[in-house]
Amino acid sequence: MGFKKPIKKKNTFKYWIGQLHLWLGLISGLFVLFLGLTGCILAFQREIEDTVQTYRFTETQNKPLLAPTQLKAIADKALPNKHAHSVTYQPGRTTQVVYYDLVADYYYIVFVNQYTGKVLKVKNMADDFFRIIIMGHYYLWLPPEIGQPILTTATMMFVFLLISGLVLWWPKSKAARKQRFTVKLKSKWRRLNYDLHNVLGFYITFIALFIGLSGMVMGFQWFAKSVYWVSSGGRTMNVWEETYSDTTSLAKLSTNAAAADQLWAKFLKEDPTFKGSIDVHIPEDEKGAIEIAKNPDPSTYWKADYRYFDQHTLKEIEVKHLYGKFANTSVADKLIRMNYDIHIGAIAGLPGKIIAFFASLIAASMPITGVLIWVGRKKKKANPTKPLQTTP
Template sequence: MRFSKIVKNIHLYLGLSCGILASVSGLTGAMYVWQPEITATLNPELLKVDAITNISEETLLKTSLTLYENQKDSVAKIFLPYREQQTISVIYTNDKTLYYHPENGRILGQKSASIAFFENLLNIHRTLGIPKIGKYVVGGSAVLFFVFLLTSGLFLWWKKYKFNFKKGIKIKWKRNRKRFNYDVHKTLGILFFLPLLLMAFSGAYFTYVTYYKEGFKLMDRVTEITPTEEMVKMGDTLDINYLLENPDKHYALRAIYFPQNSNEGYQFRFIKNRFIGPGLRKTKELKLDQNGRVISITSFDSDPLSEQIAAQMYPIHIGEITGFLGRILVFVSGFIPVILFITGLRFYYFSKQKVNNRR
């Protein structure tokens, strides 16, 4: 009895505090689920081109190389077609972003307000817009949410309804306010327990990447990975011209990051499939120092199991790993924390009111 009361208090007070942050994360995440479709619809002149599938990888790389050679030192990043973006975007050292046609390099325009809005929305989702410590506030609340808040709620539900599951997921609509409020809280809590658990677990990954990867390494003994033949190897000396004139055999280039100071090198990010679809997210990354020497190369096909699992945290978090239905589930689930917070707050109010009436 005493243990149950402790669990109940943990659930109550974490819900009243951590629940606010979970609500903000849930609502901003739900909005961001449809970011690709919304931004592409609002910015067709910047993000869409006719028959993108007919433009070869060689053409995309050639256009990127031409854009780089024409502007060189002023270029900070180049993003090739990926997800909703079918064009090439260049971010300059002055933070200005311009979009170019992937086939002929014609300038299409600069970043719009709607694109910037979703970038800011993602920043709020991940950091609350608070520099430096914001990501730890969000990541910490996500850990508390899935380790204590959800599990304590599951324990309380199981203790009460383990012999009557039907009653545990049923909402009686014709009840007094207090009972109806409780029914909504316990029913939505148990029905969305697993989606919320996965979303919170995968969301905390983006704050505690190092710890997650160390934990995932426990699974590296489960299977052996057969290395694939790579175009380049550690210690090779390359230049950007070579990489853009020789497409990778297995992956599509999606981004190039150029050094901005003496401590940085070149970074090339690749993806198996350029556009959104269900299934595993397969990536590759190549890093060069400022002299063009290969200092790091990773690939999904040859990575250990721990790295392969880590690569799935984003598609799991946003639901894309299971396709359109998964994204709908994540979208709906994003509204559940705020409903649970409101109903929990009302339940707390009703309980206090009952105590005061007795007094």
């Protein structure tokens, strides 16, 4: 008579976690692969641009800087029929006059020497390599209202895969624990692939969770508001809104341009040794407010101090949203502000970017190694070994 191996009783919880892990992995796999690879490309965007784009730098000189409106006028001639969004100063770097309009759908940067007024580069960001990759990473090169929900949903699935993978990976005993932390490089390819999926997946879990969750904050407003609500102890997040000047004021200055120059000069005088970046937003009409943003650490974004002023009276306008004075921000405000810096690893400087790069690279490999495990198991089921025979 034949002898069959006893059937092991399945752990129902782990079984269903495994099924969800499998099918959500198959559904989101291509998107995770895409996000991981594009994330790797974007990890060192600033460092690569600074290396190959020499026009970004202008040596600091003992000369007076041209005012924002002067640089804007020069840039306007180089790029006519567009509205300047901001003028950015940073010691040692060329001043950037940014032209951006969401409705008209254009984005240009004019690089102007802040001492001589010479135009060094007019850059159409629609043709910029990294900008193209960003549009894919954020929107899959589709309209934002279509592409962003698709990729953010895939990111949400990836977050579940990380958690469920940790549950499936968790060793039952000390003996099993030793095997779960090491990739056996000399083993057969199936075992090697299995280790690459499980062991490397474990090592990146916590870093990848930060990357995935921060991606969800950017992609889903409901998730961003939920994170804010939890981190603030039940407060509602105030959404950013446009700030306006008082057009009914009798005490009006001659032009909004003159007002922007005055405020910029005042900021420079208050802190002449400031080494960070200063953005000056010149309003397009008499309704807009002047925004000046000072960032003490231009390698990140979350510490920027945003100030708003009435262009007619120069009176400061207080705002309720989280993109106001840095000194007034709460813990929850800071958490949302630093979300992008967390996402790309910049929150921890260059080491953080390196970690984010390798975490993204390994995350991109997870769908590939996962599919190979699944295919291997299907083949094994299709060709079962013969049962052991005993003498009757």
